[in-house]
Structures are given as C-alpha cells and as structure tokens.
Amino acid sequence: MRFMVIVKATPDSEAGVMPSKQLLTEMGKFNEELVKAGVMLAGEGLHPSSKGVRVRFSGNRRTVIDGPFAETKELIAGFWLWQVQSLEEAVEWLKRAPFDGDTEIEVRQVFEADDFGAEFTPELREQEERLRAQVAAKS
Incomplete structure (x- = not known):
C-alpha cells in the first residue's frame, strides 16, 4: 500500500523560516x-504558499489565484510517499519522525488501480501503465 504523508504548514514554514541544522540532520537520518x-518512494519540502498559486476551475473558466493563502492549517509544507503494509505501519514510522510539538501530519492512502473497479477498463489500465513507464524512464 502506498501512503501520502502530508506535512502541514506552520506560521514559520509559511514565513519561509528554514529548518535548523540540527533538524535537517535528524530528518536526514x-x-x-x-x-x-524500502519505505520511502519520494519526499520533498515545499516553498511557502506566497510563492505558489491556486487554479480554480468553474465550468470552462480557469482563475489563477496568487498566494499567500490565509489558512495556514490547511496548507502543505512538504510530503513523503511511502510504501508500507498498512496505515498502522505508516503511523508507526511517522511517530519516529523528528518533529516538534507544533507539527501536524496527515496520512492518506493512495488509490491503486484495483480500487477503481470496472470503470477502470483494460484500455485505461494499459494507458496508465504506459504513462508510468514513460515517467520512470525519465527518472
């Protein structure tokens, strides 16, 4: 099972405050x-929302909204993509992360092809596999 581990933003991360050398060292370990x-598939930190945009879709209209965005608790400061056997295993790994008491992390399972049922036809599965192979070849 794959899980997206989402690190929520804090006032410091939104202000562009970089982590200390100690935290970077602990996070590296x-x-x-x-x-x-064999758990980590990917992981990155994100710049503050002031350097990003949101694109709102309404019918055929696309509206670009510049950051920063008001609700810090709803923003993301970074993420991991993990391959584990269960949500419980992901939580056990996460409990070992070197965050302080002001950090909130969300853990969400990633959909797999079989989760979509019959609507995910053999043709769509083949397309998905082909696209994943193309992405992997560029890595």
Whole structure:
C-alpha cells in the first residue's frame, strides 16, 4: 500500500523560516532509515504558499489565484510517499519522525488501480501503465 504523508504548514514554514541544522540532520537520518527499509518512494519540502498559486476551475473558466493563502492549517509544507503494509505501519514510522510539538501530519492512502473497479477498463489500465513507464524512464 502506498501512503501520502502530508506535512502541514506552520506560521514559520509559511514565513519561509528554514529548518535548523540540527533538524535537517535528524530528518536526514530519519529519511535514511526510511530508504534502507524500502519505505520511502519520494519526499520533498515545499516553498511557502506566497510563492505558489491556486487554479480554480468553474465550468470552462480557469482563475489563477496568487498566494499567500490565509489558512495556514490547511496548507502543505512538504510530503513523503511511502510504501508500507498498512496505515498502522505508516503511523508507526511517522511517530519516529523528528518533529516538534507544533507539527501536524496527515496520512492518506493512495488509490491503486484495483480500487477503481470496472470503470477502470483494460484500455485505461494499459494507458496508465504506459504513462508510468514513460515517467520512470525519465527518472
């Protein structure tokens, strides 16, 4: 099972405050453990929302809204993509992460092809596999 581990923004991350050398060192060690265990598929930090945009879709209209965005608790500061056996395993890994008491993390399972049922036809599955192969070839 794949899980997206979403690190919620804080006032500091939205202000562009960079992590300390100590936190970066501890996070590097934690990420090494994840990689060695075959858990981590990807992981990155994100710039503050002031450097981003949102695109709102309404019918055929597309509206671009510049950041920053008001509700810090709804923003994302970074993410991991993990491969684990269960939500419980993801939570156990996450409990070991070197965050302080002001951090909130959301863990959500990623849909797999079989989750979509009959609507995900053999043709659509083939297209998906072909696209994933193309992405992997560029890595």
